[in-house]
Amino acid sequence: MPRLLKKMSKKIGLPPGTLVHIGERKVEKVRITAIDYDEANLEERELATIEECFLFRDSPTTTWINIDGVHDVDIIEKIGKHFNLHPLLLEDVMNTGQRAKIEDFDSYVFVVAKMLSYDQETHSIQAEQVSLVLGKNYVISFQEQPGDLFEAIRERIRKGKGRIRKGGADYLIYALLDAMVDGYFLVLDHIGDIIESAEEDLATNPAPQTLETIRMLKREMVILRRFVWPLREVIGGLQRGESALIQKATGIYLRDVYDHTIQVIDTIESLRDMVSGMLDVYLSSMSNKMNEVMKVLTIFAVIFIPLTFVAGIYGMNFEFMPELKWEWGYRMALIVMGSVATGMLCYFKRKRWL
Secondary structure (H helix, E strand, O other): OHHHHHHHHHHOOOOOOOOOOEOOOOOOOOEEEEEEEOOOOEEEEEEOOHHHHHHHOOOOOEEEEEEEOOOOHHHHHHHHHHOOOOHHHHHHHHEOOOOOEEEEOOOOEEEEEEEEEEEOOOOEEEEEEEEEEEOOOEEEEEEOOOOOOOHHHHHHHHHOOOOOOOOOHHHHHHHHHHHHHHHHHHHHHHHHHHHHHHHHHHHHOOOHHHHHHHHHHHHHHHHHHHHHHHHHHHHHHHHHOOOOOOOHHHHHHHHHHHHHHHHHHHHHHHHHHHHHHHHHHHHHHHHHHHHHHHHHHHHHHHHHHHHHHHHHHHOOOOOOOOOOOOOOHHHHHHHHHHHHHHHHHHHHHHOOOO
16 A cells, blocks of 8 residues: 555646556566457457457457556557547556446446455455446456456356357446456455454464454455445446446346345455454453463462461571470471461362462
8 A cells, every 4th residue: 555655646746647557567568368259159369469459349249358467558548549438547447546436438337346366375365456348349357467257257258158148248247247246255255264263263272373363354354345345336336327338137137246245245344343353352361361370470479478477487586586496396387387378278269269
């Protein structure tokens, strides 16, 4: 986040619509792929230049153009000019810190969402901004890097499974959004496993490492909430929107994605409550552990106070002490001190303080 804010300072004073890449550059070279299909035919290829995708704009078939890498101003600008995309839309594509949103430009619909994944090595949530443009017979997707949850959608298109080859561009954008929402469930499964493990540690032996895990979980839950909550408005806007680009039949599927989004949000809120409760349990456990230590120390102190008193009395160097020259004095003093300590231990045991 600090890096993102620092890079945003580059735009200070520039006119609206100025294309400046804001965010982390995740690929060296932009990769462009295109899938053109209908119910009977399919053409898939990787494009060497951005100009090769221009012929798909007026194609009667459905076209999916995917661009991996949003740092190249020239490519973004060219595709924007050819498809008549608004400069502010292109600006949002290159600003990877965007909040999930939807904008209707009449001739096309612009959607921004976050694709989430869980990194097993760093134990953190990885977020990637995905920008989608829905046209009459095309969908353009802008991603920060290759490798995503969309491969399953590509396989469905290649094999002609389901109704994706029969549906239009609106059904395709539904499928892409549905894949991203399904990815949220995978992330939540990983978070749930970590929470379950942390709860076991809390029940057995809470340690400073457990507190660090709880802090990490709280941070990840904040990130999840910030990314998922706005998506509910996006899906709802697509579902309730009056755009002619979205058919009534597709609205039913969008309603299903909306329900899944609500389910994700409910799960996030439940996990947040669990993590907050875990922090309270950890603090209580540490407080109880400290109290146990203090109780043991207090008991030892209480036991040794009378023993110290007896030892102090007979440690005085007065000449005419009554028991000073008594043959059994030393043994009797030890017996008295032992009896006092044993009696106090028995008393504490009966009171269940030990």
